[in-house]
Amino acid sequence: MQYFNNNLFADADTSYDDARYVIFGVPYDGTTSYVAGTRHGPDAIRKVSYNFEQYLPEYQYTLSEAGIHDLGNLEVPSLPEDVIAAVEEITAQIAADGKIPVVLGGEHSTTLGSYRPFTSECFVVCDAHLDLRDEFGDTPYNHACITRRISEAGAKEIFIIGARSGTEEEYAFAENLNLYSADCVRERGIRSILDEIVEKIAGRSVYLSIDADAIDCCLTPGLGTPEPFGITHFDIRDVIRRIGPLAEAFDYMEVCPIDAGQTAAVAAKLIREFIAVHRIKNQE
Numbered sequence: 209m210q211y212f213n214n215n216l217f218a219d220a221d222t223s224y225d226d227a228r229y230v231i232f233g234v235p236y237d238g239t240t241s242y243v244a245g246t247r248h249g250p251d252a253i254r255k256v257s258y259n260f261e262q263y264l265p266e267y268q269y270t271l272s273e274a275g276i277h278d279l280g281n282l283e284v285p286s287l288p289e290d291v292i293a294a295v296e297e298i299t300a301q302i303a304a305d306g307k308i309p310v311v312l313g314g315e316h317s318t319t320l321g322s323y324r325p326f327t328s329e330c331f332v333v334c335d336a337h338l339d340l341r342d343e344f345g346d347t348p349y350n351h352a353c354i355t356r357r358i359s360e361a362g363a364k365e366i367f368i369i370g371a372r373s374g375t376e377e378e379y380a381f382a383e384n385l386n387l388y389s390a391d392c393v394r395e396r397g398i399r400s401i402l403d404e405i406v407e408k409i410a411g412r413s414v415y416l417s418i419d420a421d422a423i424d425c426c427l428t429p430g431l432g433t434p435e436p437f438g439i440t441h442f443d444i445r446d447v448i449r450r451i452g453p454l455a456e457a458f459d460y461m462e463v464c465p466i467d468a469g470q471t472a473a474v475a476a477k478l479i480r481e482f483i484a485v486h487r488i489k490n491q492e
Contacts, residue, residue: 218257220278227277234314249463250312252472288349295321313461327362328415334422336435338374370422416455430471453489
């Protein structure tokens, strides 16, 4: 029998009822502040996911055993608050069905929708930008405001890893958060920082969000808001390996496929990494 490729994430061939992990894409970049194109991120990530073997030798684990279902892309409205509401609705259903949502962006503003059904006590985000503006572009739901909105939505403690850009007001706001800048990661090492974070979040619920621009744009240039002097894809992998198993939901946002495909490739590999480590650690 012949099998045909499709536009869903590779190895996501488990039925919804039997799946443990449910992927969906949010192809939205309506509040883009620099280069448009993150709406194409979910499909770019899916496409390159077929490049990788099912078997993950570092874990001696075959990804298709995890139980993954891909719903496809959400049909998004135009206004950011309506997109957030749509994301919240589908994420709430996934959570109610006892499954782990894996959200592919799209711009970072939509994370508010996937966070709301959980209101996790701890929000861990890798991002080049603080995203703590109260409003930007005449809306409080701009992607430059997402971490501020999360702080208002129920997060008791916020951890920002890799930031190197923000206004004076945002940095003042961040004094009440746990900020590990890209320079801090370079000086201390990501593993030392993760030891500290894991100790602080012990026993509490966690939401993990990755903004692709946390990685230095010289490494992965397919970004809508590129920033140099960032952390590396290895740093993000370490974050996922340590924090991923503790998370009740996960997203990977802001891939803008205007490069040769390396940014989407890194995203696809790291999404696979999250599913594998989460499944393995939570079976023990």
